[in-house]
Amino acid sequence: MTRYPRWKFFLLLAVLVLCGLYALPNIYPDVPAVQVSAADAGDEVSTGTREKIRSTLDQAGLNHGDGEAVNSSWLIRMDNTDQQLRARALLSKTLGDQYIVALNLAPTTPGWLRALGASPMNLGLDLRGGVHFLLQVDMDTVVKQRMDAWSGQAKMALKNAGVRYRDVIIDDQTLTVKFDDQVAADAARAPLRTALPEFKLSQPEARPEINLTLNPTAIKEIEDYAVDQNRTALNNRVNELGVAEAIVQRQGADRIVVELPGVQDAAQARRILGRTATLEFRLVADNYSAERAATGVAPPGTEIFPFRDQNNRPVLLEKAKIAAGDQVTNASMGFDQQSGQPQVNVSLDATGARSMQRVTGKNVGHPMAVLFIETKTEMTSVVDKDGKRTQEPRSTTDRYVINVATIQDTLGSRFRITGLDSPAEASELALLLRAGSLAAPVTIVEERTVGPSLGAENIEAGLKSMLLGMALVLAFMLVWYKLFGLFANIALLGNLVIIVGVMSLIPGATLTLPGIAGIVLTVGMAVDANVLIYERIRENIRRGMRPREAIEEGYSRAFVTILDANITTMIVAVILFSAGTGSVQGFAVTLFIGILSSMFTAIIGTRAMVEMVYGRGARAPAKLSI
Structure with a gap:
């Protein structure tokens, strides 16, 4: 040998x-299935709802499996695609808006293989079917939001340096800081240059003012960050909602592709994407101003938002943000050790922690609110210039306060959100924070179902x-x-x-x-x-x-x-x-x-x-x- x-x-x-x-x-084929999920993120399908699903399908004479829990959803296997479509239409009508009923595919891999961690290959959209979306990030809004933030930084830097200024004006990608005299303008150059290194500083000779122009490299970094942050947030959100083998990836300079294999209902998929949201932490305005909130007229530097409770009462908030959802690194639901009430434990990144520590240290005993901002995109029927009726995306934004709590002590990178009504609400809020916020609104520019x-x-x-x-x-x-x-x-x-x-x-x-x-x-x-x-x-x-x-x-x-x-x-x-x-x-x-x-x-x-x-x-x- x-x-x-x-x-x-x-x-x-x-x-x-x-x-x-x-x-x-891979030799065990997927079978048609119907996936039922609660409309409120974080909620599970209750036992009573599961029994209602079984009885509804039995009364309609549709053969189905026993059902199984997949994350927080309930998956029911069907014999063929015809019965799958009938079951989805029937359950959508029976369960109403409280639940999302979507088409899906369920694996038939034996239990002993699943126990070994063996599962079939993930199939893409072109092989498994599903929904394809092309989303475009609103870059103008991205730059505008950052210019607002930089305007606040400029004011804070001048205040800390003891330099008096008249106004800070935002003009597209330029900040113009006006002063009473040239002496104040000269004194402001150093603190502004230190606080805003992203800007090119210039000072007119004839007027006591300083012009700060945003560098092109900074604009590129802002846009790249916005697209990457939105992609991460959308990916996390889709994963949190239990859509299997979803693909969320960047395409070009300002677009994101979202593919949801196994999901055949485009309307339901849009609802999944529409549930992405951003959160902002703001101070509640002084109590004497809160009475004016009922009149609908907000004092300068404040905004009025409804509180999401039974009365929808208005709440007056400061315009300045303490921190935003994109600065949250982790969030989990828990319970207060003393009262036993549900709470959300939040961790911020370094930038958010510094801002939170600075603001809360000066406002102990003052209420702080969590503002929920949700952008939904719906396809609406419009008539174009040629007289043809087409479907166009239209975005709407909802803003309301979901929590108001009194600042008990100086907060840092970790703090608690209390005052929540139920564990389900705390779980939903933690999920939203954990999934991440959108850095800018997105619009569905293309939609395709396979x-x-x-x-x-x-x-x-x-x-x-x-x-x-x-x-x-x-x-x-x-x-x-x-x-x-x-x-x-x-x-x-x-x-x-x-x-x-x-x-x-x-x-x-x-x-x-x-x-x-x-x-x-x-x-x-x-x-x-x-x-x-x-x-x-x-x-x-x-x-x-x-x-x-x-x-x-x-x-x-x-x-x-x-x-x-x-x-x-x-x-x-x-x-x-x-x-x-x-x-x-x-x-x-x-x-x-x-x-x-x-x-x-x-x-x-x-x-x-x-x-x-x-x-x-x-x-x-x-x-x-x-």
């Missing part, structure tokens, strides 16, 4: 068993192309290389098992149509390594080498060539993944995994089979079936 290490046999066996085990769930039937057709077409390619490759290898061709064919099947197993193991990996194209390409490329090895063995035999020597020489000498040929393709796959987005990345991932897998099965897998046939026995083989 040739000197082939035994550990390679065990390595090959371990990889095939492990990948085969985690690839196994049906599950189209996804099934895409899967069928992809499988047909892969099977056809495999059949041609298998037939060629078997005819041209005989027994060695059979070894290569078995390695090719093992290669597919490894690809599927690795894709199922990688968290967040999603298979799309371009991903299937990558697998098909890998099938064609997988035998390249075996062709190089086998041709080298044939050449060695023609040169008069003995069979075992020809095998040893063929595998060892062809390895360098195989490595060089595949490394260049792997580099291209890495570039595609780093520079591409969405489907391009899906293609790059499957191509990269397929190349590594094909090298493994071609070099170690076929060699192990060759050794098992030709490397055993006392007598050396007279010839090779190649």
Whole structure:
């Protein structure tokens, strides 16, 4: 027997068993299901509602499963898509606005596989069906919000420096600070330059004022932050609501793509996106001004908002924000140890903590409010200039106070929000804070629904192309290389098992149509390594080498060539993944995994089979079936 290490046999066996085990769930297809979620975030579907769902479906004669809890939702499996659609329409009418009823797909993976952490590959929108949204971030609002904040910083810096000023005027991307005399203007240069390094400072000679113009690099940073923050907030919010395998990614300079696989109801998906919100912490204005809030006239520097309670009473708040939702790093629901009332424990980042400490330290005993700001986007029917009726997105913003509590002590990076009515309200508030706030409003500029039937057709077409390619490759290898061709064919099947197993193991990996194209390409490329090895063995035999020597020489000498040929393709796959987005990345991932897998099965897998046939026995083989 040739000197082939035994550990390679065990390595090959371990990889095939492990990948085969985690690839196994993919043979169990998803089934149509209906997902019921509470309209209020954080609330669960009650036991009574679950019984109501079962009885409603039974009375309608619809076959369904027992139901199962998925996060805070209730999932009911149906026999087919027709019954799924009927069940969704029936439950939406029965449960009303208190619950969201959406179409979904449920896995049928056996329990013992799920206990091992094995689950099917995540399928993309084009294979599973679902809803696709293209959202555009309102960049003008982003810059305006930051200019308002910088205006406040300028006033604070001048106040701390003891410099008197007349006014701070915002004009697009420029701050103009006016003074009574030139002496005050000269004294203000240093504190303004220190407090606002993002601005270019200039001072007219004829007037006692300073102009602060925002740098282009700062504008770019603001816009990038807004898009990234919105993407993170939308992703967190979708995950908190239990939408499985959702894709939220940036596209271009100011757009975000949101794909919700398995969700077929666009209206319900818009409600999910519309529930993203921002929170602001503000001081409640002085009590003597609160009486004027009832008249609807807010004194300078204040704003009136309704309090979300039974009476919807108005609350007068200071315009200046202490901190905002995007500065919250963590939030969790808990209970007060003394009173047992629900509360929300909040953690702020460094910037928010400094602001909170400074403001609350000066306002102990004063009430502080949590302002909830929610932007909803609905598609409305309008008539264009050609007289055609089209659907256009229209955004509305709701602002109301959800909590008012008295500041008991100086607050820092961690504090509590109390005064909540119920644990459900505390859980919802913690969820909103934890999910993150939007840095700027977003508008739905494109909406597309992919049906599950189209996804099934895409899967069928992809499988047909892969099977056809495999059949041609298998037939060629078997005819041209005989027994060695059979070894290569078995390695090719093992290669597919490894690809599927690795894709199922990688968290967040999603298979799309371009991903299937990558697998098909890998099938064609997988035998390249075996062709190089086998041709080298044939050449060695023609040169008069003995069979075992020809095998040893063929595998060892062809390895360098195989490595060089595949490394260049792997580099291209890495570039595609780093520079591409969405489907391009899906293609790059499957191509990269397929190349590594094909090298493994071609070099170690076929060699192990060759050794098992030709490397055993006392007598050396007279010839090779190649």
